[in-house]
Amino acid sequence: xxxxxxxxxxxxxxxxxxxxxxxxxxxxxxxxxxxxxxxxxxxxxxxxxxxxxxxxxxxxxxxxxxxxxxxxxxxxxxxxxxxxxxxxxxxxxxxxxxxxxxxxxxxxxxxxxxxxxxxxxxxxxxxxxxxxxxxxxxxxxxxxxxxxxxxxxxxxxxxxxxxxxxxxxxxxxxxxxxxxxxxxxxxxxxxxxxxxxxxxxxxxxxxxxxxxxxxxxxxxxxxxxxxxxxxxxxxxxxxxxxxxxxxxxxxxxxxxxxxxxxxxxxxxxxxxxxxxxxxxxxxxxxxxxxxxxxxxxxxxxxxxxxxxxxxxxxxxxxxxxxxxxxxxxxxxxxxxxxxxxxxxxxxxxxxxxxxxxxxxxxxxxxxxxxxxxxxxxxxxxxxxxxxxxxxxxxxxxxxxxxxxxxxxxxxxxxxxxxxxxxxxxxxxxxxxxxxxxxxxxxxxxxxxxxxxxxxxxxxx
Amino acid sequence: xxxxxxxxxxxxxxxxxxxxxxxxxxxxxxxxxxxxxxxxxxxxxxxxxxxxxxxxxxxxxxxxxxxxxxxxxxxxxxxxxxxxxxxxxxxxxxxxxxxxxxxxxxxxxxxxxxxxxxxxxxxxxxxxxxxxxxxxxxxxxxxxxxxxxxxxxxxxxxxxxxxxxxxxxxxxxxxxxxxxxxxxxxxxxxxxxxxxxxxxxxxxxxxxxxxxxxxxxxxxxxxxxxxxxxxxxxxxxxxxxxxxxxxxxxxxxxxxxxxxxxxxxxxxxxxxxxxxxxxxxxxxxxxxxxxxxxxxxxxxxxxxxxxxxxxxxxxxxxxxxxxxxxxxxxxxxxxxxxxxxxxxxxxxxxxxxxxxxxxxxxxxxxxxxxxxxxxxxxxxxxxxxxxxxxxxxxxxxxxxxxxxxxxxxxxxxxxxxxxxxxxxxxxxxxxxxxxxxxxxxxxxxxxxxxxxxxxxxxxx
Numbered sequence: 001x002x003x004x005x006x007x008x009x010x011x012x013x014x015x016x017x018x019x020x021x022x023x024x025x026x027x028x029x030x031x032x033x034x035x036x037x038x039x040x041x042x043x044x045x046x047x048x049x050x051x052x053x054x055x056x057x058x059x060x061x062x063x064x065x066x067x068x069x070x071x072x073x074x075x076x077x078x079x080x081x082x083x084x085x086x087x088x089x090x091x092x093x094x095x096x097x098x099x100x101x102x103x104x105x106x107x108x109x110x111x112x113x114x115x116x117x118x119x120x121x122x123x124x125x126x127x128x129x130x131x132x133x134x135x136x137x138x139x140x141x142x143x144x145x146x147x148x149x150x151x152x153x154x155x156x157x158x159x160x161x162x163x164x165x166x167x168x169x170x171x172x173x174x175x176x177x178x179x180x181x182x183x184x185x186x187x188x189x190x191x192x193x194x195x196x197x198x199x200x201x202x203x204x205x206x207x208x209x210x211x212x213x214x215x216x217x218x219x220x221x222x223x224x225x226x227x228x229x230x231x232x233x234x235x236x237x238x239x240x241x242x243x244x245x246x247x248x249x250x251x252x253x254x255x256x257x258x259x260x261x262x263x264x265x266x267x268x269x270x271x272x273x274x275x276x277x278x279x280x281x282x283x284x285x286x287x288x289x290x291x292x293x294x295x296x297x298x299x300x301x302x303x304x305x306x307x308x309x310x311x312x313x314x315x316x317x318x319x320x321x322x323x324x325x326x327x328x329x330x331x332x333x334x335x336x337x338x339x340x341x342x343x344x345x346x347x348x349x350x351x352x353x354x355x356x357x358x359x360x361x362x363x364x365x366x367x368x369x370x371x372x373x374x375x376x377x378x379x380x381x382x383x384x385x386x387x388x389x390x391x392x393x394x395x396x397x398x399x400x401x402x403x404x405x406x407x408x409x410x411x412x413x414x415x416x417x418x419x420x421x422x423x424x425x426x427x428x429x430x431x432x433x434x435x436x437x438x439x440x441x442x443x444x445x446x447x448x449x450x451x452x453x454x455x456x457x458x459x460x
Numbered sequence: 461x462x463x464x465x466x467x468x469x470x471x472x473x474x475x476x477x478x479x480x481x482x483x484x485x486x487x488x489x490x491x492x493x494x495x496x497x498x499x500x501x502x503x504x505x506x507x508x509x510x511x512x513x514x515x516x517x518x519x520x521x522x523x524x525x526x527x528x529x530x531x532x533x534x535x536x537x538x539x540x541x542x543x544x545x546x547x548x549x550x551x552x553x554x555x556x557x558x559x560x561x562x563x564x565x566x567x568x569x570x571x572x573x574x575x576x577x578x579x580x581x582x583x584x585x586x587x588x589x590x591x592x593x594x595x596x597x598x599x600x601x602x603x604x605x606x607x608x609x610x611x612x613x614x615x616x617x618x619x620x621x622x623x624x625x626x627x628x629x630x631x632x633x634x635x636x637x638x639x640x641x642x643x644x645x646x647x648x649x650x651x652x653x654x655x656x657x658x659x660x661x662x663x664x665x666x667x668x669x670x671x672x673x674x675x676x677x678x679x680x681x682x683x684x685x686x687x688x689x690x691x692x693x694x695x696x697x698x699x700x701x702x703x704x705x706x707x708x709x710x711x712x713x714x715x716x717x718x719x720x721x722x723x724x725x726x727x728x729x730x731x732x733x734x735x736x737x738x739x740x741x742x743x744x745x746x747x748x749x750x751x752x753x754x755x756x757x758x759x760x761x762x763x764x765x766x767x768x769x770x771x772x773x774x775x776x777x778x779x780x781x782x783x784x785x786x787x788x789x790x791x792x793x794x795x796x797x798x799x800x801x802x803x804x805x806x807x808x809x810x811x812x813x814x815x816x817x818x819x820x821x822x823x824x825x826x827x828x829x830x831x832x833x834x835x836x837x838x839x840x841x842x843x844x845x846x847x848x849x850x851x852x853x854x855x856x857x858x859x860x861x862x863x864x865x866x867x868x869x870x871x872x873x874x875x876x877x878x879x880x881x882x883x884x885x886x887x888x889x890x891x892x893x894x895x896x897x898x899x900x901x902x903x904x905x906x907x908x909x910x911x912x913x914x915x916x917x918x919x920x
Binding site for chain 1: 600
């Protein structure tokens with residue numbers, strides 16, 4: 001029979017087991033922190049009705065959507081568009097979920113969601129068609145206190161501290177502040193503001209000259225001074241808490257929107273400190289606009305201080321109304337998203353991920369087939385103590401069994417031969433420490449537990 | 461603007477947060493046990509190339525497959541079949557994975573995989589188009605000891621003991637035993653055997669009379685005696701370890717295949733006992749054939765003793781060659797699959813799932829807005845101790861805050877007013893025990909930890 005070539009589609013991340021373990025640990029750390037801050041899990045189906053999913057989106061998004069059809073033709077096409085499509089983010093499904101289950105949820109509704117999303121992008125290095133998003137959102141009914149805007153950075157801080165991937169900065173801005181300032185500089189129209197914000201968003205990529213020229217060009221026609229003031233504005237960065245407050249204060253209250261933005265961001269910063277986030281880990285960055293149009297207040301980006309090239313590893317903000325396409329209820333919210341697949345990929349590329357230890361901690365070797373029942377008993381005891389254990393069931397040379405453990409990243413190898421059985425001991429080979437010792441059978445679990453607790457830490 | 465109705469497609473299970481927590485606990489219990497037995501995680505993309513996914517399958521499966529296409533037409537159709545499709549199980553992706561990464565894997569390769577699969581089934585109650593499968597497999601290179609066939613039931617036992625959903629029985633059979641016996645009764649041809657096995661598989665649903673009539677009918681033409689012997693054979697069940705061995709022994713060695721089957725199943729049973737599985741939890745059931753054609757040795761089903769109507773909650777077996785469509789390597793294996801979505805649904809229908817406690821353990825109320833920084837500090841302390849804590853950030857009446865905690869399934873509510881601050885205490889309301897007490901601030905974490913450890917158990 002002709003063989004089919006075993007291969008995956010481009011643009012997906014498929015990992016070997018040890019890498020998968022490292023990735024799983026990352027997700028577990030994220031999830032653990034989300035839960036510690038009182039966020040509740042939800043999961044939504046990977047497929048949504050196309051009309052629900054594409055309610056708002058225009059052509060750009062639609063071209064990136066994967067449509068789904070079974071050959072059984074259970075699903076109809078509606079006006080040429082297949083009835084089902086794969087979610088491209090977790091925000092639209094959240095909006096649909098909250099609208100659908102509104103009367104069964106408690107508000108403020110604090111949800112986390114860690115699932116894969118799909119985009120039919122042209123394949124290129126570092127771009128994924130399938131990737132994990134790890135989202136938290138707090139959704140209020142009718143209103144949601146600005147205080148929640150300060151809780152989000154506390155979660156971000158906790159997550160990235162525990163991921164242990166080096167120093168990072170949570171960068172904050174507020175869209176009102178930006179909008180107000182643009183207004184005061186003569187860009188009052190909402191559409192022109194949006195356009196200007198998109199141009200300003202290119203500051204890091206295209207540089208200050210490009211942005212100034214655009215602002216003075218045909219679409220905007222600003223004076224040199226106004227363009228300069230806007231450029232100065234978006235280049236404001238703070239270093240430390242007091243500096244951030246000073247810089248906000250210096251912006252003054254040119255108009256009501258600007259004043260509101262300054263007040264909100266000031267209050268947010270004060271509360272972030274009260275949440276226990278060290279001032280070394282947050283700053284204002286008045287260039288942050290975020291692409292999505294629906295952010296209306298606080299916006300966040302997070303960057304690794306020593307790896308700016310990676311870009312934002314966690315972004316989000318405050319929005320006015322989550323689910324206006326599905327319900328008349330007014331549902332303001334604030335949230336962030338971590339693109340875990342891309343983050344993992346980037347960290348690996350940057351050499352920031354060490355070699356993961358296997359989830360399997362112990363290999364019970366088979367020195368003598370006749371003692372197999374003892375090996376199984378030993379493994380049972382370890383497993384009952386919560387120590388992940390594999391038993392060699394197929395004999396073979398002991399050296400080969402050691403080699404297997406080494407290649408598989410298993411740290412402890414146990415040997416139990418007639419000698420040990422007579423003495424009531426077990427020989428333990430510690431492959432990480434390149435060490436070997438004998439312990440009384442009765443002390444084994446305790447000894448391994450102590451050793452494992454000492455060194456098991458985060459992947460990095 | 462006209463609203464779009466927020467709704468999900470039929471045939472998917474979307475849960476409210478407390479149910480999602482119960483479901484997540486079920487998956488965590490399964491995963492924890494898989495890891496304790498030394499299985500390694502992998503994840504594969506939800507989409508595979510259609511030619512890879514549908515290598516072997518005929519029309520039946522193809523009709524149930526969801527095909528995927530982006531409107532950007534990045535993916536081509538090959539002879540009218542879209543290039544991509546959603547996986548319909550985890551076995552084909554495993555075969556593809558092992559063939560693709562063969563040289564980077566250690567054999568025996570022990571993998572677990574917990575992901576969703578997709579089938580374009582006609583929607584009906586209890587049938588899902590999207591559902592979780594939790595699979596383990598051990599894959600050998602060239603050969604795989606029969607001993608691994610005994611380890612699988614040890615994992616099954618451990619999983620369902622920990623899920624705590626009532627007494628269950630792991631039922632075993634061996635396809636060789638069945639094949640040999642059928643041969644000895646005059647059904648020697650492989651195709652007729654497969655046909656007969658499919659008929660025998662209907663024993664529970666259609667009854668003995670139907671199966672006997674079929675075996676004596678046109679397709680088979682067996683004598684009354686032969687049909688009776690086959691029916692007697694497939695109705696063999698054991699009660700206890702010794703009984704199972706006796707009944708296997710009584711089958712004798714009518715031919716080589718039968719003798720091999722008896723020997724394999726006997727050895728498997730002996731090792732299952734050595735693995736520490738209580739004899740009350742396994743039995744032979746010679747009617748088990750399993751639908752899939754590729755099982756060649758041991759086959760498993762697991763049923764809940766008190767809920768036979770649920771059917772098998774965990775099934776699998778031994779197969780001769782995992783990935784013959786993709787590689788010339790000979791890769792025998794043994795594995796099982798738990799359909800977690802269906803299981804959860806069935807357990808809930810049968811009333812076997814209690815109300816889950818929230819992942820959020822503590823709500824810090826906002827008695828006095830002025831003390832907000834203290835509330836945040838308190839929450840920080842609890843979170844650092846690993847206690848999932850939510851803080852009320854938006855004030856309001858205390859009674860309303862209690863009600864929120866109650867509805868959300870949060871057990872402990874903390875009150876910290878000026879009185880408590882003066883005394884250095886915290887008032888704790890235990891909503892589960894309907895109890896209220898005051899503890900010194902310094903004792904709070906310890907007290908809550910003790911309380912939480914006492915009662916946090918499995919969902920059931």
